[in-house]
Amino acid sequence: xxxxTYTAIGSSNIAFIKxxxxxxxxxxLPNNSSISMTLDKNVGTKTSVLFSDKLERDKLFINGKxxxxxxxxxxxxxxxxxxxxxxxxxxxxxxxxxxxxxNNFPSDSGLASSASGGATLAFLLANALDLKMHPREISIMAxxxxxxxxxxxxxxxxxxxxxxKHDGSDSFAEQVVDHKHWPxxxxxxxxxxxxxxxxxxxxxxxxxxxxxxxxxxRLQVAEEGVKKVVEAVKDRDFHALxxxxxxxxxxxxxxxxxxxxxxxxxxxxxxxxxxxVHELNESEGRYVAAYTFDAGSNAHIxxxxxxxxxxxxxxxxxxxxxxxxxSRMGAGPxxxxxxxxxxxxxxxxxxxxxxxxxGKND
Amino acid sequence: xxxxTYTAIGSSNIAFIKxxxxxxxxxxLPNNSSISMTLDKNVGTKTSVLFSDKLERDKLFINGKxxxxxxxxxxxxxxxxxxxxxxxxxxxxxxxxxxxxxNNFPSDSGLASSASGGATLAFLLANALDLKMHPREISIMAxxxxxxxxxxxxxxxxxxxxxxKHDGSDSFAEQVVDHKHWPxxxxxxxxxxxxxxxxxxxxxxxxxxxxxxxxxxRLQVAEEGVKKVVEAVKDRDFHALxxxxxxxxxxxxxxxxxxxxxxxxxxxxxxxxxxxVHELNESEGRYVAAYTFDAGSNAHIxxxxxxxxxxxxxxxxxxxxxxxxxSRMGAGPxxxxxxxxxxxxxxxxxxxxxxxxxGKND
Numbered sequence: 109x110x111x112x113t114y115t116a117i118g119s120s121n122i123a124f125i126k127x128x129x130x131x132x133x134x135x136x137l138p139n140n141s142s143i144s145m146t147l148d149k150n151v152g153t154k155t156s157v158l159f160s161d162k163l164e165r166d167k168l169f170i171n172g173k174x175x176x177x178x179x180x181x182x183x184x185x186x187x188x189x190x191x192x193x194x195x196x197x198x199x200x201x202x203x204x205x206x207x208x209x210x211n212n213f214p215s216d217s218g219l220a221s222s223a224s225g226g227a228t229l230a231f232l233l234a235n236a237l238d239l240k241m242h243p244r245e246i247s248i249m250a251x252x253x254x255x256x257x258x259x260x261x262x263x264x265x266x267x268x269x270x271x272x273k274h275d276g277s278d279s280f281a282e283q284v285v286d287h288k289h290w291p292x293x294x295x296x297x298x299x300x301x302x303x304x305x306x307x308x309x310x311x312x313x314x315x316x317x318x319x320x321x322x323x324x325x326r327l328q329v330a331e332e333g334v335k336k337v338v339e340a341v342k343d344r345d346f347h348a349l350x351x352x353x354x355x356x357x358x359x360x361x362x363x364x365x366x367x368x369x370x371x372x373x374x375x376x377x378x379x380x381x382x383x384x385v386h387e388l389n390e391s392e393g394r395y396v397a398a399y400t401f402d403a404g405s406n407a408h409i410x411x412x413x414x415x416x417x418x419x420x421x422x423x424x425x426x427x428x429x430x431x432x433x434x435s436r437m438g439a440g441p442x443x444x445x446x447x448x449x450x451x452x453x454x455x456x457x458x459x460x461x462x463x464x465x466x467g468k469n470d
Numbered sequence: 471x472x473x474x475t476y477t478a479i480g481s482s483n484i485a486f487i488k489x490x491x492x493x494x495x496x497x498x499l500p501n502n503s504s505i506s507m508t509l510d511k512n513v514g515t516k517t518s519v520l521f522s523d524k525l526e527r528d529k530l531f532i533n534g535k536x537x538x539x540x541x542x543x544x545x546x547x548x549x550x551x552x553x554x555x556x557x558x559x560x561x562x563x564x565x566x567x568x569x570x571x572x573n574n575f576p577s578d579s580g581l582a583s584s585a586s587g588g589a590t591l592a593f594l595l596a597n598a599l600d601l602k603m604h605p606r607e608i609s610i611m612a613x614x615x616x617x618x619x620x621x622x623x624x625x626x627x628x629x630x631x632x633x634x635k636h637d638g639s640d641s642f643a644e645q646v647v648d649h650k651h652w653p654x655x656x657x658x659x660x661x662x663x664x665x666x667x668x669x670x671x672x673x674x675x676x677x678x679x680x681x682x683x684x685x686x687x688r689l690q691v692a693e694e695g696v697k698k699v700v701e702a703v704k705d706r707d708f709h710a711l712x713x714x715x716x717x718x719x720x721x722x723x724x725x726x727x728x729x730x731x732x733x734x735x736x737x738x739x740x741x742x743x744x745x746x747v748h749e750l751n752e753s754e755g756r757y758v759a760a761y762t763f764d765a766g767s768n769a770h771i772x773x774x775x776x777x778x779x780x781x782x783x784x785x786x787x788x789x790x791x792x793x794x795x796x797s798r799m800g801a802g803p804x805x806x807x808x809x810x811x812x813x814x815x816x817x818x819x820x821x822x823x824x825x826x827x828x829g830k831n832d
Contacts, residue, residue: 303741321717322724325687351730355683358732362684366724368717369748376738379665386731 111160113449114236118228118441119152120219121145121260122295122400122408124353125333126360129317136255137279140330141270143337144259147295148438153224155209156450157236163204166192169458170209184222187253199237208450208458213433220402226250226257231441247281263287263440265341267334287437290344292413297433298423299406300377309403312364312371319368326363330356346412350398353410357400373404377428381407388422473522475811476598480590480803481514482581483507483622484657484762484770486715487695488722491679498617499641502692503632505699506621509657510800515586517571518812519598525566528554531820532571546584549615561599570812570820575795582764588612588619593803609643625649625802627703629696649799652706654775659795660785661768662739671765674726674733681730688725692718708774712760715772719762735766739790743769750784
């Protein structure tokens with residue numbers, strides 16, 4: 109196999125109907141289907157890969173830091189190790205690999221980088237090894253690294269079918285519409301001061317499933333929510349979309365609070381933004397914005413480009429927003445041909461060309 | 471009928487399993503049973519009543535302010551008017567009445583005064599008119615003023631049976647144990663800065679019942695919670711009581727957030743206290759305190775007198791507690807014989823002897 113580097117860029121996604129709770133923690137099989145919007149490349153990950161016999165072992169660098177893939181590695185990194193083995197087996201090679209991955213959004217922004225990084229890596233490896241994999245298969249690979257990563261394998265609006273099989277072969281993502289279907293839909297990410305107390309979302313999934321007395325009722329609600337969002341997206345019906353998005357966020361956070369011990373991600377800043385969005389919509393006499401919160405206190409405000417100014421004004425007036433990251437609907441991961449790789453092929457090491465402003469709190 | 475005044479004192483209660491959601495808004499019929507601890511008289515209401523033919527009309531003074539009982543009165547005051555008519559009919563009289571009621575806790579403390587005031591008035595009228603009413607009947611009267619008032623008709627631990635009849639005749643409270651059964655159980659009420667946005671609890675009931683997709687699941691959980699609390703109280707099992715109390719508070723607030731639009735009473739101060747209670751219990755290796763929140767951000771910390779010091783230290787260390795009101799389990803409403811009435815019989819008016827520090831923000 110020729111020593112050359114391959115580079116891809118992919119992006120994060122924001123769930124309209126959330127993934128919360130798994131029937132299998134090992135291979136990330138969810139209890140309910142979910143649906144998301146893939147974000148643009150400004151909330152993304154660039155990843156380069158080099159297969160070379162000159163490498164003594166598999167190496168992974170994330171945001172400039174080498175991560176351990178072997179014994180003692182954390183869950184996500186172990187999944188990456190397993191995925192590497194799987195890809196190599198499919199390609200019929202045993203060559204060592206160097207992976208260098210960098211996010212282009214601040215690591216202290218509270219945005220999930222694992223969806224962006226996981227999807228980009230799964231996509232990149234399939235292409236670098238020329239495996240002719242169906243995107244569904246790539247999404248299954250990405251799912252194993254981080255559940256929601258499976259949705260970032262496509263652009264546009266993406267649905268992740270929960271599936272029912274034990275081996276996860278029917279738990280994959282598929283595109284509902286591409287990014288050109290509703291191009292003015294966007295996500296304004298309002299970064300607020302984080303809460304002191306943090307709960308890992310991975311642990312949270314398990315706690316809610318095991319303890320929340322309301323969780324079973326949520327599963328039914330979420331499946332219905334996915335159907336509503338699919339219809340709203342197809343019809344470009346912002347009103348229906350907005351209500352489904354906000355209610356699902358509230359519903360998920362309700363089951364979190366009902367968990368034992370309780371999981372509380374929404375803080376006063378989040379609450380202020382929730383009320384401000386309701387007030388903005390009321391004063392406009394129609395829905396112009398929808399809030400949604402993942403496992404953190406930052407607000408994602410879903411809106412359309414014509415209401416961008418109103419949303420910025422509303423967020424600024426809350427007095428709790430530190431910064432806003434704007435992202436449009438993205439086209440999904442792509443190979444970067446001819447662009448500079450993150451890998452220096454001569455030294456078999458990362459190029460260290462990363463933006464010093466990015467990830468400086470790593 | 472002889473012109474003389476009668477005076478009673480009653481107190482508020484703190485629900486261990488909450489009342490949230492009604493099947494009948496007009497006569498306050500709840501969807502689920504609930505259970506509470508009646509507080510001591512320091513979180514109470516003193517009420518005097520005078521029936522006299524010299525009065526030109528029925529008059530009600532609450533915390534020094536005359537309230538309108540007739541046309542245009544708010545819901546609770548209309549219920550009081552209806553209750554007066556009911557009592558007079560039962561006594562076979564048509565005499566006008568003057569009622570003077572005063573709470574002995576700050577009106578800006580966020581503590582529900584309607585439970586204390588409603589129970590005291592229902593109890594006082596029954597005794598003043600010598601109606602020989604069964605406490606159950608008095609609790610039904612109190613329920614009509616303010617649902618949870620029906621539980622304050624008794625001391626100790628009190629259960630309110632939801633009942634199923636349309637006329638509410640089986641929706642009454644009854645005592646589980648009296649205040650001597652577990653005398654060291656207490657409520658430390660931590661007053662925190664209120665949230666800017668307020669939601670009326672009366673409107674909230676209706677919104678949750680109509681919109682929360684999780685509410686139906688809660689009803690089952692609450693009924694089971696009542697059984698758990700009854701057992702825990704009978705066994706004086708603080709561990710079982712604490713867990714049931716905390717989980718029910720979280721469960722109710724979960725259905726509130728799941729309401730549409732969402733209802734959020736817990737703020738960052740509440741969250742800090744919730745985490746501090748979990749940390750205290752963890753560090754002690756057993757439950758020494760339990761939090762519970764009504765329709766507001768103030769925390770009620772249920773504990774036993776031997777752990778009072780630990781709870782005060784824990785609350786102070788959160789840095790979010792403005793003041794603490796301590797209350798033991800109360801004996802329920804009682805008639806005050808020979809004590810000074812709140813009514814000046816000569817002028818047929820309130821005595822204006824109230825503590826100027828109380829209710830000054832009315």
